[in-house]
Structure formats: structure tokens, C-alpha cells
Amino acid sequence: MNYSILKYILGYVLKIEAAFMLLPCVTSLIYHEEEGRYFFLVACVCMLLGVLMTYRKPKNTVFYLKEGCLATSLSWIILSLFGAIPFWISGEIPQWENALFETISGFTTTGATVLSNVEGLSHTALIWRSFTHWIGGMGVLVFLLAILPLSGGSSINLMRAESPGPSVGKLVPKVRYTAMILYTIYFGMTVIEFIFLLAGKMPVFDALTTAFGTAGTGGFGIKNDSIMGYSPYIQWVVAIFMILFGINFNFYFYILYRHFRKAISMEEIHYYLAMILIAVTIIFLNVRTMYPTGFEAMTHSVFQVASLATSTGFSTTDFDLWPQTSQTILIIVMFVGACAGSTGGGIKVSRIVIMFKTVLKELNSYIHPKSVRKINVEGKPVDHEVVRSINVFFITFMIIFSLSVFAISFEDEDLVTNFTAVLTTINNMGPGLSKVGPTQNFGHFNVFSKLVLMFDMLAGRLELFPLLILFHPAIWKDSFESHRKKKQKA
Template identity: 45%
Template sequence: MNKPMVAYIIGRLMQIEALLLFFPIVVSLIYRESIRYSLSFLVVALVTGIIGYLFTKKQPVVKNLYAKEGFVIVSLSWIVLSFFGALPFVLNGDIPSLTDAIFETTSGFTTTGASILDDVEALSRSSLFWRSFTHLIGGMGVLVFALAVLPHMESETVHIMKAEVPGPTFGKIVSRLSKSAQILYYIYILFTIIVIAALFLAGMPLFDAIIHAFGVAGTGGFSMRNGSIAPYDNVVIEVILGIGMLVFGANFNLYFLALTRHFKEVFKSEELKWYLGFVGGAIILITVQLSMTAYGHREALRHSFFSVTSIMTTTGFSTDNFNTWPLFSRMILLFTMFIGGMAGSTGGGIKVSRVAILIKTAFSELQRNAYPNRLVSVHFEHKAIEGKMLKAIANYLIVYIMVFACVLLLISLEVDDFTSSFSAVAANFNNIGPGFGVVGPDSSYSFFSPLNKIVLSISMIMGRLEILPILILFSPGIWRKRA
């Protein structure tokens, strides 16, 4: 294990976080808040920056990084940034409990959107900004951001990118890794600005538009209103947010292809077709049932469209309490929780590509059994899927189920209701936020014990990093020197 290099990169990331903490200070000054708010962010920024400087004061002699170091750096970076990012909430008194602050900040960075706050409107403007700003930072990945602004790290970070970028495969969109990260972030910021402008023109106050655009961009779902999007009661705003969530739930490589006028490759994307198919199918099924049981056709379509896009992209905004919907509609939403967004998006979940490949594999197995002498292969994105990839996806699913079951058992010790405990784990593990039962869209996670809040915080990071980096971090012998 190259410990000096691990410490060096963590230090660089802490310095970046220290700089980012100055943004809420500016917000605090603009809104003329009590001095304790700007001081809380300033003190944490200075402490974080100093520690980061001490870690980076001496550059490591050996700069080689391997897969093991990549996993460790990714895991530690998300834990460290979540911890230091939580401290301003504790210092300014908006979230006095350190455990609660860590849960809230972890939820922000991992773009989960789960909250322990029963009254979010009581927060200061600077805290509201930092809380949602963590969505924007974590959406594309804190290490992808670091690579974009620290291009000289190029040769050392391919394993970091592989460990952090979600999905079954990793690839560069241009030859240089740092250039790929920069292009992705240009697209990311451009789309975020477009959402802010659209929301503002639709009648949402500018600060509100910024906060909710951050939630859309990171597919996180933190709102500044207790009722999420429902209090605005504006169909145009809901449509803008719904389309925005779909856009950020798609693979960002497709946007690069579109910008470089490779439209044929975009329209040929099989994963995109599956993604839109899942979303469209869920909307139709839920709309039909809601129009027959609870709403008129227009209202049913309105709430179905927004809720499906929010849950499928793992954003977590809400316009209606889907906790009260018929069981069939809730089960459709539960299935979309697990599917999640596309690989290479800011969304969580198992990912559309994995689900599509698993479905195709299941049908190919049926064909092999029905026609033993027939050669059957699984194709995805117009290419045959290698056995190594199929094995990797199957292994991921096994690990996913095992970890999910372990977290569920821990949560069930406290929540004596299967629907609530199961959906709480699903909502946090898949980085969604609201679930069903006592953790529905009109509730919070404030009633959980400190232990289970930490368990759920770890599960958020595991879900965001797709499990393996965290498991490797705690594996025996991981810190031993490389032979």
C-alpha cells in the first residue's frame, strides 16, 4: 500500500473542500446572517485546509497507484469529506448533533437526499446552500472533480476513476483522462445553469431555483421546503424538474457524443432505450391505476410522471405523498428504486445497463435449456458480452444482496415494520432518500438511533461507490506494504 500517496491525494481533496466552504460564507454575507454562520464555515475551512496542507507538504517519492490504492482513496475521501463537511452544521447550531450532521452531509455528498430534519425551513440560508451544494459536488464524483481541476494527476488516477465512476464499465471519452473529466464537468455545469434559468423563468425565486437545480444535477433531492416541490404547486416547474432529472439520470457520455454531432451513436444506445422504456412503462402503469382509484387523468399523469422520474433517477423530490398510493403503484416505484439511472450518470441504483444485461442473460438461459445444441450469446450495445463481464455483474448482484440483507437486519432491530425497514435500506442503499411507511416523502429519518444513522450513512456511501471500495477498505491486510 502506497500510504504517502494515499495521504497526499486525500490532503489535496481536503484543500479543495476548504475552498468550496467559502461559497456558503458568501451566501451568509449576502443575506446578512448572524456572524456565527459565516464563522462556522470559515473555521472549518481553515482547519480542513491546514490539515490538507500538512498532508501535501511533502510530495511522495513513489507516485505509483494500483487498484488497491484507488479503492482506498475513493472510500476514505468520501468519509473524510462527509465528516468535515458536517462540522459547520454543528458549530452554527443548525444541526447540533454530530451524528445527525454526518448523516445529513453524507446524504448530500452521496446525492441520497435522506434527511433527519423535520423542519428544513428553519435552517439558515448558508446552511441550506451548503446542504444542497454537496449534491452538486458529489453528483459527478468528488474525485472526478479533483481530476478535472488537478490535471497533473493524470497518470496516477485511472484506478481512482475506475473505483468511483458508477456502472459496470469505465471508459474515457477522449484520450486524456483529465480532459475527459473536464469535458464531463463542463456539460454538468452547463446543464445545471440551464435548469436554474428555466426554474427562475417559470416563477421560482432565484435562491430556490439554485437550491433545487443542485438537487436535480446531483439527482439528490434536497429541497428548502418542508413539502419538497408540492408547496410550489406549479405544473411548469414540475415538468422542468422532471425533464431535468431524466437528463441527469442518463449517461453523460451520450451528451458528449451529441455535442460532437455523433447523433447516430446516441440514438443507437441500447441502454438509453431501456432507460426510457423503464420510465415510460412505469409512468403508464401508475397513471392507469391512479386514474382509476384516486385522481383524474391529468392529475394522475402529473403525479405519476414526476414521482417515477424522481425515484427512477434516485433524486427523491416529491409532489405527492406516494405512501398513500395503491400497493401496485408503490411496488412499481419500489422496482424503479432498484433499477436506478444509467451507467455514467449522477443517479444511483443497480444501473439500467446491469438490469438489462441480467434480463437478457435470463432469457438466454431459457433458450439454452430449450435448445441445448443452439449457440446463444448475450448482446448489449450491439456487442457480445464477454463471460468475464457477465461474471462481474453476477458477482456484483450477489454482493449487493448480501450487504443489503445485513443492513436490513440491523435496521429491523429498531424498525418493527417490514415495509418501513426494507424501503429505508432500499432508499439509502440506492441513494434515493424517501421510502415508504415511516420514512415516506412526508417524514424524516430523525427517529433512528445514532447507531442506525451511522449504519445508513455507511450504506449511502457503499451505494454511491457500488459497495466494493468500502468493503476493500475494511478488508484484512489492506494496509500492508506491497510485496
Template identity: 55%
Template sequence: MNYKMIRFVISWVLKVEGMLMLFPALVGAMYQEKTGFAYLIWGLLCIAAGLILCFRKPSNMEIYSRDGFVCVSLSWVVLGVFGAVPFVITGEIPFYINALFEIVSGFTTTGASILSDVEALSHASLFWRSFSHWIGGMGVLVFILALLPMKGGSVMNLMKAESPGPTVSKFVPRVRGTAKILYQIYLGMTLFTIAALLLSGMKTFDSVTLAMGAAGTGGFAVLNSGCAVYTPLQQWILTIAMIAFGVNFNFYYLMLCKKGKAAISSQEVRAYFLIILLAGGVISWNTYPMYHSIGEAVRTAFFQVGSIITTTGYSTTDFDLWPELSKCILVMLMFIGACAGSTGGGIKVSRILILLKTVKKELGSIVHPRSIKRIRFDDHPVEHEVLRAINVFLIVYLVIYSFSMLIISIDGFSFETNFTAVAATLNNIGPGLDQVGPTSNFFGYGPVSKLILIFDMLAGRLELFPMLILFYPSTWKKRG
């Protein structure tokens, strides 16, 4: 274990987080709010702590596979622990455990909240909540990787630990170049979304914060009514944006490289859009009697389908009042999630497809015992290691899910509430159903349950294993 290098990476995380806090400080100054001063002071203290922590550059800059997982998990814990403090200093969220829940929900792009009145927050704090979505969407370490002078193998070990999906793709030979390309695409799409919302007549502050939430597939709104008060055009823009950010970023890279045929041949992307069309169509039909027109039903259905499958969590309606069929479809979408390599959460469409192919192969083996067929995905054979990793992922996922439900059930909420609360946090969705539905929040859970749900949010964002490895005794033993 290269402890000095881990400390070096953590110090950079602190410095970057401190610098990022200067943005809400600036927003506070623009709106003449005293809360901005808290972000300024705490941001500078974070920068100072980062400088003290890495006063000397490590002689060995190598990050091994185990180190990469520890670096990533500790970095995200540090982001939350330090990022929650301004909420407490300003007094807007006075209890630290609630502030920690709120900001971890932000960084992990979950969007689950403990607040019943978000409009009571200052503009600086509202911006910090949404900005945390944007930072966490692509991953803060991906940004740092574009800056740090490290060897390619070390960078790849960090990317593997932080990137969502069963595999990690390099766009260009240099991994640092891949990190830069990712953020260029991410920033470009975010700016395009902001521009579209501004042109539709939305207020500047709302446009920026909602665009950052859509980009990171988070779900923090700036109004108590969520996105219900916005015009139909603005809701459609957000729908398209959410769905776009749920696509594998490799798709956009191929399109930019004028390899459109290769991009649209992706089985995952095609399945992703097919699921959205089918789910949106069925819900539109099922909820049509509840709305004034078919147009309103379609708009509302596709907004919520796009919001849930991409794990964004924005809402324009209380879908807890929808018919059971529509609610069941939304719960299924919570588990499916977005594409691998996107900013979305969930199990991921690619894993679901490979699992279905595995089931098909096993059924074929029963009917034709002598047949030998390999599972193929996008015309490439799926390696045994990938299949094993997916199976292990699902087992661990179910164990964490079951354990979390067991613990939070102590607080006495209904089965539907607890089931969807874990689904909403482990899949980084945001709202669940019943008492954690789109018009409710997670405030009612006790401190222990909130800590469990905080762990679920971090584990879900980091694909489970980086968080679990912190509790594995051999992780902390020296090599040799």
C-alpha cells in the same frame, strides 16, 4: 500500497472541501446570517489541514488499482466527517451523528434526512446541503482529477473506483480530458436548469438549490412541503431535468460530437425511457381517481417516476398514500435506478438488461444445449469479466441489504419501513415508505442504525466494493 500518495489525494480532498465551504459562507453573508461565519472558519481550517497533510509532494505519484479504491473510499469518508462539522458548530444539528447522516446523505446524493423542519435551517446550511448534492453527483475526485498532475493509469484507477456502472468509458484518449468534459457537460446542464427555473418565475435561491439537487440526483428540498408548492410548469421543468441527469453522459458527448445515430442506438438509454413511459403511464391510470384532472395525475405520476428512477427523491405528493400497485412500481424503480455513467444511483439499467440477457441465454441453452451464443450489448460482445463482475455485484448487494435490514430492525420499525429505508439509502433514493416516507424522516432510528445507513449510502454511491475493501485485511499489507 502507496501510502504517501493516498495521503496526498486526501489532502487535496480537504483543501477542495475547504474551498467549497466558502460558497455557503458567501450565501450566509448575502443573507446576513451568522452561520456563514462558521462555514468560513471551518473551511479555512480544512484548507490549513490539507496544506499540512501534503507539505511535501510524493516522489512516487503512481496510484495502483488497490490504492485507487482506498483513495476513493477514504476521500468520501473524509468529505462526510469534515463536512458535517458546520451543522454542529452552528447548532442547527447539534448531535454529530445526525449531522454526519445529513451531510453523507448530501454528498452521496441520497437525500434522506433526519430533519422534520428544514425551513428552520439558515440559507447557508440549506445551500450547503444542496451544494453537497452537486459536488457528489459527478464525484469530487473527478473534479480533482482535472487538476492533479498524475499519470494516466493512476487517474484511470481513481475513475474506475468512483464512477457508477459496470464499466468506465473514456471520451478522449487522455483521462484527465474525460474528467474535464464530464464537468463541462454537468455544469452546462445545471446552468440551463437554473435558467429554466428562473424564467418560470421561481425564486433565485430555490432555483439554484433545486437545480443542484436535480443535477446530482439528490433530493434535499428547501421547503417542508418539498416541491408541492411549485407551479405545474416548474414541476415539469424539474421532471425533465431529473430524467435528463439520469441518462449516461456518454449520450450527451456523442450528441455534442454530432453522432446522434450512435447516441440514440444505446440499448440502455432506450430501455431507460421506455421504463419511465410505462411506469408513468400505469401510475397515471392507477392514481387518476385521487386527483382533480388527468393532467394533474400525469404530472404527479411522471414527477415521482422521474424522481425515483433517477434516485433524486424530490416529491410533490405523499406517494405513501397511493394504491399498492403504484407503490410497488416505485419500489421496483428504486432498485432499477438510472443509467450507468449518470449521476443516478440504483443497480443501473445496463446491469438489469445484461442480467435479463443472461437469463435468456441460459433458457436458450436448456432448450438448445449445443447452441453457442455470446451475450451482446449495444452490438458488442459482453466480456466474461463484466458478467462475472455483475454477478458478484448482485451477490454482495443482497448480502449488504440483508445485513442492514437485520441490524436496523432492532429499532422496532415495521418491515415496510426497514425494507424501504435500506432500499432508499443503498440505492441513494432518499425517501422510502411508511415511517420513512416523503413526509417523514430518518430521525427515529438509533445511532447504530444510522451508522449502518450511512455505510449503505456510501457503499451505494461507490458501487459497494471501494467501501468493502477498507475492511479486507490484505488491503493494508505491503506489496512484495
């Protein structure tokens, strides 16, 4: 285990967080708010610790997937812990567990909140709350890779550990340039949405925070009614960009570099858009009579499907009041989620497609036992290792999901509340149904339940295994053995 490179990476993560905290500091100066001093204080502490941890560059900068998973999970935990401190010490979110819940929800782009009055927060807190979505959307370690050259092929292990999807590859030969391309696309799309929102006469602060929330598919709103109070134009802009941010970013890379055939042939995107279209059609027909006009019904149908399919969590209506058919459709798209390689959450469309094709292959083997068939995606055979990893992922996902529902059931909430609370946190969605619906929040859960849901948010964002590896005995055994050998040499 290369502990020196782990310390080095974590040190840079702290320095990046310190730099990111300058945005709320500047915001506090613009709006003449005192809360900025708490962010500045924490930023100074992060920078000091980061400098001390990166003072000496490790001699051995090579690391493997094990170190990549550890660095990723520890980075997200450290980000959340330090990111929550300003909320806590400023008194804006006075309970530590609530401040931590809100921050983890932000960084993991979940959007589940414990706050009943969001509008009571300062502009400083609101900008940080929404900015955590933007940071977590593409991933802080992807940002780190874009600015920090690491040894050889080791960098891909960080990207694999943090990026969503069954498989992660390089767009160009060097991982650093891949990270730079991804963040350039991400930043560019965020700016374009911001401009469109301004064109709809949305206030600058509102447009910026909304763009952050949409880009990271996070869903923290700055109004108590989320996006309900804005014009239909703004609602459609947000809905369209939620769908766009749910698309695999490889698609945008192919478009930029004029590889149009590759872009058009991306099978996952076809299924993703088809899922949205079918879900919108069914829900529109189901809720049409609940709204004065067909346009309003279509607006809410498109917006809520886009919001929950991409795990964003913004809302324009209380879908907890919709018929059971519509709610069932929303729960299905919550499970499926967006495309791999996007900022969206969920199991991912590509995994669902491959699992369906695996079932069909098994059925065919019963009918034609001697036939040899391969699972193909985009005309190429899927490696057996990818199929195996998807099956293991799904089994692990269902185990964690079931145990989490059981764990929070001791609080004696209704089943719909518990089921959708876990569903929305592990899939990084935000609002659920019943007592965690779009007009409710997660503040009523006790500390133990909040800890379970915080674990689910981190596990869901990191695709389960980078976080689970922290609980593997071998990791701590290696650490103990390494420490013992060092003491013997000393």
C-alpha cells in the same frame, strides 16, 4: 501500497472541500447570517491540513486499482466528516450523528433527512446542504482529475472507483480531459435548468438549490413539502431535468461531438426511457381518480417516477397514500435506478439488462446444449469479465441489503419502514414508504440504525467495493508490514 500518493490525493480533497465551503460563506454575507463563520473556520482547517499533506509531491505517483479504491472511500469519509462539522458546531443540527447522517446523505446524493423542519435552517446551511448534492453527483475525485494531472494511466483507477456503472472508460485518450468534459456537461446542464426555473418565477435561492439537488439527483428540498408548493411548470421542469441527469453522460458527449449514430444506438437509454414510460402509464391509470384532473394526475405520475427512477427523491405528492400497485411500481424502479455513467443511483439499467440477457442465454443453453451464444449489447459482445463482475455486484448488493434490514429490525419498526429505509439509502433514493415516506424523515431511528444506514449510503454511492475494501484484512496487514519495515530501516 503507495501511501504517499494516498496522502497527496486526500490532501487535495481537503483543499477542494475548503474551496467549496466558500459558497456558504458568501451566502451568509448576502443574508447577514452568523453561521458563515463556522464554515469559514472549518474551511481554514481543511485548507491548512490540505497544504500540509500536499506540501511535497510524491516521487512515485503511479497507483493501481487498490489505491484508487482506498483513496475514493477515504475521500468520501473525510468529505463527510469535515462537511458535517459546521452543522454541528453552529447548533443547526446539534446531535453529531444527525449532522453526519445529513452530510453523508448530501454527498452521496441520497436525500434522506433527519430534519422535521427544514425551513428552520439558515440560508447558509441550506445552500451547503444542497451544494453537497452537486459536489457528490459527478464526484469530487472526477473534479480532482479535471484540475490535477496525475501520472500516466493511473488516473483511470480513481474514475473507475468513483464513477457508477459496470464499466468505466475514457471519452478521449486522456483521463484528465474526460473529467473536464464530464464536468463541463454537468455544469452546463445545471445552468440551463437554473435558467428554466428562473423563467418560471422561482426565487433565485430556491432555483439554485433546486438545480443543485436535481443535477446531483439528490433531492434535498428547502421547503418542508419538497416541491409540492411550486407551480406545475416548475414541477415539469424539475421532472424533465431529473430524467436528463439520469441518462449516461456519454450520450451528451456524442451529441456535442456530432456522433449522432452512437448516441441513438445506446441501448441502455432505450430501456431506461421505456421503463419510465411504462411505469408512468401504469401509475397514471392507477391514481387517475385520486386527483381532480388528468393533468394533475399525469404531473404527479411523471414527477414521482422520474424522481425515484433517478434516485433524486423530490416529491410533489404523498405517494405513501397511493394504491399498492403504484407503490410496487415505485419500489421496482427504485431497485433498477438510472443509467450507468449518470448521476443517478440504483443497481443501474445496464446491469439489469445484462442480467436478463444472461438468464436468456442460460435458458437457450438448456434448449440447445451445443449452441454457443454471446451476450450482445449495442451489437457488441459483452466481455465475460463484465458479466462476472455484474453477478458478483448483485450478490454482494443483496447480501448487504439483507443484513442491513436485519440489523435495523432490532429497533422494532414495521417491515415496510425497515425495508424501504435500507432500499432508499443503499440506492441513494431519499424517501421510502411508511415512517420514512415523503412526508416523514429518518430522525426517529436510533444511533446504531443511523450508522447502518450511513454505511449503506456510502456503499451505494461508491458501488459497494471501494468501501468494502476498507474492511479487507490484507489492506491493514500491508499497512502494518510497511510501517514495520520503515521502523527497521530507521
